[in-house]
Amino acid sequence: MRNSATHHRDLRTGQSIWSAKRRPAIAIKRLTRTVRCDVAVVGAGISGALIAEGLSEAGLSVVILDRRGPLLGSTPASTAMLQYELDTPLCQMAERIGRDRAERIWRRSRLAVDALRERTERLGIRADTATRGSIYLDGNVLDASGLAEEADARRRAGFEVELIPPAVVKERYGIGGRHAIIGFGNYSADPRKLAAGYLNIALARGARLYAPVEVCAVDAGDGGVTLETASGPQVRADQVVMASGYEMLKGIPRLGNTIISSWSIATAPQPRNLWPTEAMIWEASDPYLYIRTTPRGEVICGGEDEEIADADERDARIDAKTRTLTRKLGRLLPMIDPTPVHAWAGSFGNSPVGTPTIGRIPKMPNCYAAMGYGGNGITFSMMAAQMLRGLITGKGDPDSDLVSFHRDF
Ligand SMILES: Cc1cc2nc3c(=O)[nH]c(=O)nc-3n(C[C@H](O)[C@H](O)[C@H](O)COP(=O)(O)OP(=O)(O)OC[C@H]3O[C@@H](n4cnc5c(N)ncnc54)[C@H](O)[C@@H]3O)c2cc1C
Numbered sequence: 050m051r052n053s054a055t056h057h058r059d060l061r062t063g064q065s066i067w068s069a070k071r072r073p074a075i076a077i078k079r080l081t082r083t084v085r086c087d088v089a090v091v092g093a094g095i096s097g098a099l100i101a102e103g104l105s106e107a108g109l110s111v112v113i114l115d116r117r118g119p120l121l122g123s124t125p126a127s128t129a130m131l132q133y134e135l136d137t138p139l140c141q142m143a144e145r146i147g148r149d150r151a152e153r154i155w156r157r158s159r160l161a162v163d164a165l166r167e168r169t170e171r172l173g174i175r176a177d178t179a180t181r182g183s184i185y186l187d188g189n190v191l192d193a194s195g196l197a198e199e200a201d202a203r204r205r206a207g208f209e210v211e212l213i214p215p216a217v218v219k220e221r222y223g224i225g226g227r228h229a230i231i232g233f234g235n236y237s238a239d240p241r242k243l244a245a246g247y248l249n250i251a252l253a254r255g256a257r258l259y260a261p262v263e264v265c266a267v268d269a270g271d272g273g274v275t276l277e278t279a280s281g282p283q284v285r286a287d288q289v290v291m292a293s294g295y296e297m298l299k300g301i302p303r304l305g306n307t308i309i310s311s312w313s314i315a316t317a318p319q320p321r322n323l324w325p326t327e328a329m330i331w332e333a334s335d336p337y338l339y340i341r342t343t344p345r346g347e348v349i350c351g352g353e354d355e356e357i358a359d360a361d362e363r364d365a366r367i368d369a370k371t372r373t374l375t376r377k378l379g380r381l382l383p384m385i386d387p388t389p390v391h392a393w394a395g396s397f398g399n400s401p402v403g404t405p406t407i408g409r410i411p412k413m414p415n416c417y418a419a420m421g422y423g424g425n426g427i428t429f430s431m432m433a434a435q436m437l438r439g440l441i442t443g444k445g446d447p448d449s450d451l452v453s454f455h456r457d458f
Contacts, residue, residue, distance in 0.1 A: 053116070053279075054264045055091075055296040058308070059360035061126035063367055063393030066315035066349060068125050073245035075119045076252060080259040083283045086112040088441060089276055091264050092292035093119035095127070095240055095427055096419050098247035099165075099434035100290055101256050102172075107442050111256040112284055114276070118260040119248055120241045123294045126395035128313050128351045129243070129427060130329050130341050131236040133159035134183060136424040137403035138191055138333065140202040145402055146458045150451060152206040154404060157448045158425065159208070159234075161432040166236045174246030177239040177344050181329050183232040184222060188334025193228045196333060200230050209233055222324045223384050235329055237341050240427065259284075267291075267298070269413040288441055291410070291418040292433070295396050298418065301410060302454055305401040306421040310363035312370035313351035314378070314389035320346030322385045330381070338377050339424075348385055350378045354397060363394050370394070398422045401458065405429035407436050408453040417441065418454075 075093075088104050090097045093115035101111045115121070135142070135158055142151035169178060187196045200212040211231040213221070218229045252258060263279035267289060276284040291298050295308055323342055324330075331339040338352040353370050357363050371392040379387035398421055400406075406421035407429070417440065419433035432452070439446035450456065 052265055054267050055291075055293045055298050058296050058396055060123045060295060061393060061395040062360070062364045064391055065126050065313065065393045066343070066347060066391045067239050067241045069391060072120065073242055075245055075248050075258065077118065077258050077260045080262045080278060080280060080282050080284070083285065084112055084257070085285045086110045087286065088288045088290060089114065089274070089284050089286035090290045090292055091276070092122070092294060093248060093258060093260065094122045094124040094292070094294050095244040096292040096294065096430040096433060098244040098251070099430050100292055100419060100437055101251040102247040103434040103438040104441065105251040105254040105256045107438055109441070111251060112286065113248070113251070113256060113258040114262040114264055114278070114284065115258070115260040116263045119258060120244050122296070123395055124240050124244050126313070126393055127240040127427060128339070128341065128349050129238050129240040130339060131162055131165060131238060131427050132183065132329065132425060133162040133235060133428065134185065134232055135403055138199045139206060140195070140199045142402060143202060153448060154451050155206055155208070157432060157451070158428055161428050161435065162236055163234070164435065165431040169238070169243065169246070172246070172250055174243065174250070176242035176246055178243070179237050179344055181235050181237055181341070182326055183235050183329045183331065184218070184224070185230040185232065186224070186227040186330065186332045187229070188332040188337065190335050191333035196228050196230055199333075203230070224324070224330075224381060231328070237329070267413065267416060269416045271414050274415050288415045288417065290437055291416065291420065293420070295398055297420050298410070301418065304406055304421065304454070306406065307356070307399045308358040309354055309397050309399045310357040310394060311351060311354045311397040312367065312374060312394045313349065313392070314371055314374045315391040316348045316386060316388060317390050318346040319348065319386055323348070324382060324384065338374070338381070340378065340382070348378070348387070350374050358396070360396065363396070367392060367394050398426070405433065405452055406454060407433045408440065408449055411454050
């Protein structure tokens with residue numbers, strides 16, 4: 050086989066709560082001859098789906114390519130807490146990159162989650178979605194006074210938050226001994242159904258999805274881009290978007306992005322045991338724990354991230370990590386049964402400030418990337434869809450400097 054343009058990774062192991070269900074149907078084509086289009090999108094996960102749908106709505110002809118097939122990369126491993134609240138607290142991000150830029154990223158993240166919810170509803174995509182608040186607990190990254198500082202930083206940036214002491218956290222949610230910031234308006238979904246919904250809408254507008262197609266080389270020029278594929282036929286496009294997830298384009302500037310590992314579990318449905326409001330729970334801790342429910346009342350819990358890039362090492366820890374997550378989940382939420390019926394592991398991204406990289410790839414004319422995702426991956430996929438639509442159609446985007454390859458953080 051010819052070399053690939055992107056790195057190869059074993060992205061996930063085990064059966065996620067979504068993979069246990071039937072895979073949504075998506076019409077794929079075989080690439081048997083050279084094809085042309087306005088924009089070629091490499092990757093048919095949630096990023097490629099959102100980007101392709103947005104570009105097809107803008108009237109562009111779109112071709113989507115995937116080496117595995119749609120929804121077979123990282124997307125089915127996601128716990129899909131679609132939060133505007135970023136993993137890096139606003140007060141800490143402000144110290145690292147300045148208050149103005151930190152506030153802009155946080156606000157843009159809020160807009161991305163709102164837009165994802167509004168668009169998903171407007172397009173009639175059924176993806177077991179829910180709008181949920183959040184309970185952000187103190188931990189070893191932000192203690193009680195750090196949490197108060199974070200609440201002030203968020204209020205100042207215009208976000209609605211509530212800071213509550215342990216007695217109120219206990220009374221309201223049954224969680225003992227922790228301070229919390231309460232947030233509002235996050236979103237959750239079945240990530241496979243969500244991505245399939247967006248892909249199918251793009252296809253209904255005339256986009257074409259070819260798979261399996263291994264993109265081996267990207268020959269970029271001022272007049273357009275040619276993608277060489279392992280099976281021979283080329284894809285010729287005016288512009289190309291690399292939405293290849295944690296399998297990044299080789300030779301691309303990484304801006305400090307690294308690959309780490311994350312583990313997750315899901316319980317059986319238990320709608321009667323759940324905490325009031327079913328708000329998403331997460332911690333200002335490292336490693337952290339995060340918890341959400343599904344519309345059927347299953348509890349999903351993830352975290353315990355470690356700086357492990359090797360898939361064998363990641364998988365060797367599934368049993369131990371499952372036990373740790375189960376124990377921590379049961380201890381935090383005594384009202385639920387934490388016994389897992391699904392356990393899985395996935396590769397995950399990390400970046401110095403927790404921000405993604407979205408925009409024109411340096412020294413590759415007409416090529417764009419959407420990459421460098423961490424815990425807010427799907428929020429950033431939506432941000433990428435909005436920004437790349439603006440850049441590709443020539444309208445621009447007022448926040449693209451915050452995530453471009455040329456930023457200085
Ligand atoms: C365990 C876990 C929990 C997570 N939890 C959350 C969460 O709660 N909230 C959140 O927002 N995010 C979360 N994330 C992150 C989020 O899931 C990812 O950021 C997102 O799924 C990435 O989607 P993608 O489309 O960019 O990548 P992928 O889904 O991996 O799709 C990329 C596709 O590109 C294809 N590809 C790569 N190279 C080539 C090539 N050379 N030729 C052709 N095709 C190629 C691959 O086959 C793949 O299908 C989590 C991730 C993991 C692993």
